Amino acid sequence: MTLFIGRFQKRRNHMKFTPTTMMSADLKTPCRKKIHLVTVYTHAPADSEKTTCLEEPHKRKLPPRTQAFTHHWKSAHHGYEETSPDNARGVIFSDGENWKVMRRFTLTTLRDFGMGKKAIEDRVVEEYRCLGDTIEAQQGKPLEITLMMNAAVANIIVSILLGKRYDYEDPTFKKLLTLVHENIRLFGSPSLSIYNMFPVLGFLLKDHKTFKQNVKEINAFIKVTFIEHLKVLDRNDQRSFIDTFLVRQQEENGKANGYFHNENLTAVVRSLFAAGMETTSTTLRWGLLLMMKYPEIQKKVQDEIEQVIGSNPPRIEHRTQMPYTDAVVHEIQRFANILPVNLPHATTADVTFKGYFIPKGTYIVPLLASVLRDESQWEKPDMFYPEHFLDANGKFVKKDAFMPFSAGRRTCAGETLAKMELFLFFTGLLQRFTFHPPPGVSISDLDLSPSIGITVPPVTHEICAVPRS
């Protein structure tokens, strides 16, 4: 595991960069390098400044499992207009009691609305059919699948959040998808990374302005939606995550120190929408690209689908009988490594780790690449090799170093949902189509370099989906 530690000073409501912050390597591809871009911040006084890099590439487990590592660092630009960075709302960028209450509520409510259960499985089955129909309408012509895939995956989390699905062509939905997608790209862009280090430069940066404007528009949509839900709210018939939140809000009855206020609702819905859509969709796009790149692997998956599922709709119960497909889905996640720098954490107390003293408030970047590409754990760490997850008899094997969802108390809140979506969308699509590069593009032309974003997508490419049978 690799940790990078350094300094950043707090000044009023923003962080001031100090020259000892360590920055190394490549701003665009932190996931593919052994030395990574790292900026590390702390609230400690400037005179004790020291930047340290802890590199533990052979450690299998992420060390920050303890209470002391549980804060998510608040980046300078996540606070936007409605909360100061010290007063963050929602789940992803909040901490302390607000985070605990919001995380607990999120997990319970996601489960109540079917996360990991048949209710959501049925929704995914319906959605991969709709996505399949939309792809089929292209009649095998080259297509750029990002928005379509985002729409299909977003509809799953939207069905939990709002209790409905949208048509892919619905203008409001399309606008929302575009705003969220653009912000995910901007969030990981070099220019916003620079803004995070030098907030004072914010007014100069066009990307920062676009990011803030997009957030305003997303918030406006969420507010209109929950006002609509409020009008017909029935505590005995809660149809969505938003309804359940609003019922809790009414129970709190305007309590001064309550947590179920509109700011938390907006922030939770916004982050679940983004986290629930972009991650899974990006992984699936990597999956289709890898299937075009390795047609022999695609064929083996399709053979297994034929053998186990035939022409029935893929369901989650099939997974245990499909070790090869399961291994391929895991290997897509390992290889794609879509959140290479994870989400930044911060220490909540002074800690000593591996003999290093780390003061309270230190910015910690637990690099997932250091486990997902660990040479001591993977036979071919930089290659796409589904056998990483298979034993000599072709049985699926779990690996400790497989941590795309991170670990510890801040581990991904949507892991169960994501795993179900990945398996079902992937098998549903490969049952129905064979994916090829467009005419004129050879397999060797297919580029597996990562693009830019807080979630790392493949570089833009087109695919041809040829219906099977």
Ligand code: HEM
């Ligand atoms: C392939 C899909 C996904 C991947 C690879 C992924 C990965 C991650 C990672 C690495 C984190 C940060 C963990 C940490 O800070 O240590 C995270 C956090 C989070 N994810 Fe996911 N995620 C995925 C899908 C989802 C979905 C579908 C949802 C929504 C239902 C979701 C909701 C969240 C939330 C709410 C957090 C913040 C948790 C907290 O701060 O307590 N994720 N995810």
